[in-house]
Amino acid sequence: MLRRLFGWLVLVAISCTSGFGQANGKLQIHHMDVGQGDGAVLISPGGQVVLFDVGEDMKRKDCTMPLSYLDQLGVKQLDYLFVSHYHFDHIGCIPAVLQQSPLQGDAFDRGKSYPGKTYANYVAAVGSHRKTAAIGDVITLDKNAANPVVITVVAVDGESRHGQVQTSNENDLSLAVVVSYGSFREEIGGDLSGDNTQMYQDVETPVAPDVGQIDDYKVHHHCSSHSTNDAWLASTKPTVGIISTGDGNDYGHPTADCLERLHTHGLKRTYWTEHGNGETPEAGLDVVGGNIVVEVAPGANTYTVSYGGAAPDTYQTIGSGTSKGPTSPVTPAAGAKKxxxxxxxxxxxxxxxxxxxxxxxxxxxxxxxxxxxxxxxxxxxxxxx
Ligand SMILES: [Zn+2]
Ligand SMILES: [Zn+2]
Incomplete structure (x- = not known):
């Protein structure tokens, strides 16, 4: 009797916190095809749902693709939202998505504000759920499970654990997180920059040591030439990269030099949501696949990447033990300067x-x-x- 009561209590507890996505006992990260923009949804093995950006393609001005994809996944509500930065290609479809799948928990963003209607609509949509993220913030999904999913903030508003990069470029200010599950690690960082020019400031280089080695890299800034620098790749050593880009985009994404850096640093494969409007994919090394789904089974040393109806690719995780996790924030000694x-x-x-x-x-x-x-x-x- 007691056991049955306990079972019911667990069920009720799960029902209250879960977004009721199509949980399948594995970690799922769906990199949605949203056109030229970003949008990813994570479903934890226990069914909690986290959205990372959901943008609007500049020309299509339409949110049907992410809305129908989330609907087809059975995402009735969202537990958390992470917003990288305030460009429309990252937040444009958030109001529509939250209307379809209401947000239960926090919406983490870089705080402060940004001009324009898209930003105002986003702020109205998240309402009192809005929270400014800080370096070292951690969200744990499936808290009581043997294998929880941990999301750690490693960059926000130009800041990392190593200090502040002075910049006002909205892309440079992107919030970046590391998702950890067992021996698997993925970094998701919006349009974070890795270049020092008049327009951009390099935030990737100071953040890289806190990210450590990763399996899957959600390629910053749609593989623009101003992201994904050599220091970043040498430090994070990703096995695969996922490029969110849209056909006919005005920016020439993905760019030849970003792709060359990815290939030079030995990535086994890059997965593109669409063909884009820049470099053409190199046979074998780059594939175009619509919605790209990464899955990791509990305790597994492998993960799969599925795309476009093809048989999934399987990769070894970089492994437990040797890889460095996101380091916890260092508390400076009393009196120590930054x-x-x-x-x-x-x-x-x-x-x-x-x-x-x-x-x-x-x-x-x-x-x-x-x-x-x-x-x-x-x-x-x-x-x-
Ligand atoms: Zn941007
Ligand atoms: Zn963008």
């Missing part, structure tokens, strides 16, 4: 950069704010990670 530099140098460093030890005492300067007129040294080797 940045350090030599009064004689043109560059400044994060205070935990190994190079700081080389600065002579009489030249060493420290502060919680970056010095004026010096450049941030973004390739700091850091002891311990």
């Amino acid at each position: 940045y350090a530099w030599s009064s004689r140098s043109q560059v400044y460093h994060y205070a935990d950069c190994d190079f700081v030890a080389n600065i002579s005492k009489e030249n060493l300067q420290q502060s919680d704010t970056p010095p004026k007129g010096k450049h941030l040294h973004t390739n700091c080797p850091v002891g311990g990670h």
Whole structure:
């Protein structure tokens, strides 16, 4: 009797927190084909549902594709929403999706605001669910299961655990997370930039050490030439990449140089939601597949990627033990400053950069704010990670 009562209680508890997606006992991450934009939905083995962006294609101005895909998955409600940044190709369809599948928990975004109607509609749609994400924020799905799913915030608003990159470019400000499940890891980071130009600032390089090695990389910024830099790929070493791009887009995505970097760094395959309007896919290395679905069974050392009705591809996870997880936020020692530099140098460093030890005492300067007129040294080797 007691056991039966306990069973009912568990069922009720699951019903209250679950989004009732088509749970199949595996972790599922569906990278939806939304045209030129981003939209991914995660269904945990226990049935919790998390949405990562859902944008609107600039020309099609239509949310039918994500709406019907989510409907077909049986997503009646959402447990959490993560919004990378406020461009329409990432938030344009959020109001329509939330109307179809109401949000139960928090909507994490970068806070602050952005001009325009698309942003105002998004803010109205999430209402009191809106929460500003912070570095190190963790959401755990299937909390009481033997194999929970953990989502960790590693970048938001130009900030990482190693400090703040000064930028006002909306793409640079993208919120980035790492999804961990057993030995599987995927990074999802909107349009995060990896280039220092007049328009962009490199946020990928300082964030990379916190991400560590990943299996699946949701390629930043639709594989634009300003994302996915060499330092990022050398550090995160993804096995596969997923590129969300739309046919006929005005940006030339995916770009030849982004793809070349992905191929040079040894990715086994990249999966594109659509053909896009840039480089053509290279036979064997790149496939175009509509909605791209990644699945991981509990305790598995493999995962599958399904696309376009083809037989799923199976890959080994980078493995437990050797891979580095997202490191927990470091609490600086009392009195420790965030940045350090030599009064004689043109560059400044994060205070935990190994190079700081080389600065002579009489030249060493420290502060919680970056010095004026010096450049941030973004390739700091850091002891311990
Ligand atoms: Zn953007
Ligand atoms: Zn975008």
